[in-house]
Amino acid sequence: MEIKDITNFPNVAGLGGPEALGRTTQKEDKPGGFADVLEKSLGEVNQMQQKADAAITALATGEKVSLHETMIAMEQADVSFRLMMQVRNKIVEAYQEILRMQV
Amino acid sequence: MDVSASLAISSSALQAQRLRMDVIAANLANAESTRTPEGGPYKRRDVVLESLSGGSFEDIMGSAAGGAVRVSRVVADEKPPRVVFDPGHPDADAKGYVSYPNVNPITEMVDLMAATRAYEANVAAVNATKRVLEAALSIGRA
Numbered sequence: 232m233e234i235k236d237i238t239n240f241p242n243v244a245g246l247g248g249p250e251a252l253g254r255t256t257q258k259e260d261k262p263g264g265f266a267d268v269l270e271k272s273l274g275e276v277n278q279m280q281q282k283a284d285a286a287i288t289a290l291a292t293g294e295k296v297s298l299h300e301t302m303i304a305m306e307q308a309d310v311s312f313r314l315m316m317q318v319r320n321k322i323v324e325a326y327q328e329i330l331r332m333q334v
Numbered sequence: 335m336d337v338s339a340s341l342a343i344s345s346s347a348l349q350a351q352r353l354r355m356d357v358i359a360a361n362l363a364n365a366e367s368t369r370t371p372e373g374g375p376y377k378r379r380d381v382v383l384e385s386l387s388g389g390s391f392e393d394i395m396g397s398a399a400g401g402a403v404r405v406s407r408v409v410a411d412e413k414p415p416r417v418v419f420d421p422g423h424p425d426a427d428a429k430g431y432v433s434y435p436n437v438n439p440i441t442e443m444v445d446l447m448a449a450t451r452a453y454e455a456n457v458a459a460v461n462a463t464k465r466v467l468e469a470a471l472s473i474g475r476a
Binding site: 307314 | 345464467
């Protein structure tokens, strides 16, 4: 059996609010859709993590960065990652709620 | 991100206080230096802190740099040097007097304590910001 990317299923890809229910004719790949927002915020979280990584490397290799800047970069990465986890939890929760629906 | 504004302000303050501590450490280290590349005894140095808050209200409220602080200059203290009679010293003048730096270790220690406390206060501000963010993340977690 072929395993497909979950977003390739037409019914899953359009988790975009009322539009997804077919009341409007907008497509799921319109700019500013839920997938775009999610991707953008994931990119931001990733950027924070990379910034913290770079700061730690710079500190460890004796470059001229201050300890507190590194710590603040790590804290920011930590907080943004946890925000992302909260969003993920909400999405999974909603998905499971739908799965439990009686047909 | 709005979140990083207060962290950026605190970060700038931490940076400024660190530099202030560096200057105080240099003053203490050179409390007995009687010669410098510029000639004469070491002169005590002091930092001048400058607020980066912009002109308008929108500038201050809107930008991450608003309210931040930085060290604008490190100035030399032009008070006269401490003169001690010591004819055997290589830097003694014709009358046998040696000019020592105008550094008072007691003043420097008090300044060092103030800088340390200011640094700690800013660390407390960073931690408070983090606690607020964590509280916000816990919304809805029951």
